[in-house]
Amino acid sequence: MPSLIAYNQSLIDLLLLFTGLGISGMLIxxxxxxxxEKEYRASGIALVFSTVFFVPFLFLYLYDFPYKDIVSVSLLVIVYSAIILLFLPIRPKIKKGFQIPKEKHDERNVMFSRNELKxxxxxxxxxYLNNADKKYLDDKFREKPGLLSPDSSMYHPFSFASAHANLEVIEALKPIVNGPVAEQEIDIEPSKISNYLKTWSKKLGAHSVGITELKDYHLYSHKGRGDLYGKEISNKQKYAIAITIEMNNEMMQTAPKGSVIMESTQQYLSSGTIALQLAYFIRNLGYSARAHIDGNYELICPLVARDAGLGEIGRMGLLMTPKLGPRIRIAVITTDIPLVIDKRKDFSSVIDFCGICKKCADVCPSSSISFNQREEIKGVLRWKINSEAxxxxWGTTGTDCGRCMVVCPYSHPNNFMHNFIRWGINNSYIFRRFALYMDDLFYGRKPKSRKLPLWIGV
Ligand code: SF4
Ligand code: SF4
Incomplete structure (x- = not known):
């Protein structure tokens, strides 16, 4: 009997050592x-925790004292119960609500369109005759220096000039979103061409690609920008291919400084270029295709991307992707080439997480993001930001801010550690609450904006 007790005790000791080293190793x-990732607060906390959590396990492993076996087993039971609880796939059904808008959006109401009105x-x-309620609000942004203005608070000559350069190139690309289709239509196997388009897009730099049927509610009712201002939009193409592209984390971490607008315009350009390449390619095969790029859209990109299975729309009104959260830009190609559509995926965990997180609302300098639960807007249950505020x-800083995007717990870099946490958030209702608490602890509820990268300059 004594030898059995001794045997059990040594097993417990081993398990203690293994558990302590495991937790500590993970924190290191x-x-x-x-x-x-230059997240020095998180690195400091992880280092302290790696020591603090290791001490009780080491102590129990090394020293004998009365009731040691009870204390050891209790500690192990607590730790393993907590781990099991965190990873059990407990997923209460989340009300997705109505997802299909009952009326179309008019692009003329978008802030970029209103900003272009002279x-x-x-x-x-x-x-303003037809939208008198918006005049007062729009006069307010017109009083500000404006996007990329030298008089704005975040003016930085290099980053602003780079963003200008990106926008000038995009401007040059706008007229070529559509074009002539080759006379001969090549026979296509939908699965092969779908796979080809997705793989090629990723080789060109896309982060994710999805295909959906083009629905009427994806389209704006009227053009709000460019020469076709006010024209009713009609697009009868059958499919829409949505591509997302990553926005560089280091560039975005300075939000709302100049590198943000430099990066967002860069990725508008990069996603737009890929969309144009795909559209040209499809037309060369004998099928119609139109690229939808910054400033020349016929549709609402996040809605298309959501239906193509690339993510869910969160509290900020942006598409939340599984591996980069909202830290992406989207472009779309509409086409008639026969394709295989992707199913819309269940990302209702995003809705639940956004319901409790509210970090973007907390940091927003203009209080534009709601703290409330979703409300029904034009037949859709969703969050709506105060786009005028x-x-x-943006008109004050001269940049497109992006503070909400960078603090979002989904926006952390695409690596094993953060993907594991995002997987846990998707997997378990309990893990979500734990992950939010840890995100606040490790990164801060209102993390500070970083300095511009050295190569850009102070
Ligand atoms: S910061 Fe939080 S509430 Fe805001 S979009 Fe991200 S997950 Fe949702
Ligand atoms: S971009 Fe800036 S101002 Fe606009 S909602 Fe996000 S945090 Fe607020």
Missing amino acids: YVNIISII PGTKQFDSY CFTY
Whole structure:
């Protein structure tokens, strides 16, 4: 009997050592990744925790004292019960609500369109005659220096000039979103061409690609920008291919400084270029294709991407992707080439997580993001941001801000550690609550904006 007790005790001791080393090792891994990511608060906390959590296990392993076996077993039971509880796939059904808009959006109401209206023009007068309620709000952003203005608070000559350059190239690309289709239509096997388009897009730099049927509710009712202002939109193409592209984390971490607008315009350009390449390619095969790029859309990209299985729309009104959260840009190609559509995936965990997180709402300098639960807007249960207040803030900083995007717990880099946490968030209702608490602890509820990268300059 005594030998059996001794045997059990040595097993418990081994398990104690294994558990202590496991937890501590994991925290040291978090510490190293955080240093690489320049998340110094997270790295410090991980380092302290790796020691603090190891001490009781080491103590129990090394020293004997009365009731040691009871204390050891209790500690092990607590730790393993907590782990099991965190990873059990407990997923209460989350109300997705209505997801299909009952009426189309008019692109003329989008802030970028309103910003392009010039006082004294026919379009300006006509818009505010029909939308008198928006005049007061829009006068406010017109009082500000404006996007990329040298008088704005975040003015930085290099980053602003780079963003200008990106926008000028995009401007040059706008007229070529559509074009002539080759006379001969090549026979296509839908699965093969779908796979080809997805693989090629990724080789060109896309992060994710999805295909959906083009629905009427994806389309704006009227054009709000460019020469076709006010024209009713009609697009009868059958499919829409959505591509997302990553926005560089280091560039975004300075939000709302100049590198943000430099990066967002860069990725508008990169996603737009891929969309154009795909559209040209499809037309060369004898099928119609139109690229939808920054400033020349016929549709609402996040809605298309959501239906193509690339993510869910969260509290900020942006597409939340599984591996990069909202830290992406989207472009779309609509086409008639026969394709295989992707099923919409269940990302209702995003809705639940956004329901409790509210970090973006907490950091938003213009209080544009709601703290409330979703509400029904035009037949869809969703969050709506105050786009006038947001745009007015952009007019002050001269950049497209992005504070909400960078603090989002889904936006952390695409690596094993963060993907594991995002997987846990998707997997378990309990893990979600734990992950939010840990995110606040490790990164701060309102993390500070970083300095511009050295190569860009102070
Ligand atoms: S910060 Fe939080 S609430 Fe806001 S979009 Fe991200 S997960 Fe949702
Ligand atoms: S971009 Fe900035 S101002 Fe606009 S909603 Fe996000 S945090 Fe607020």
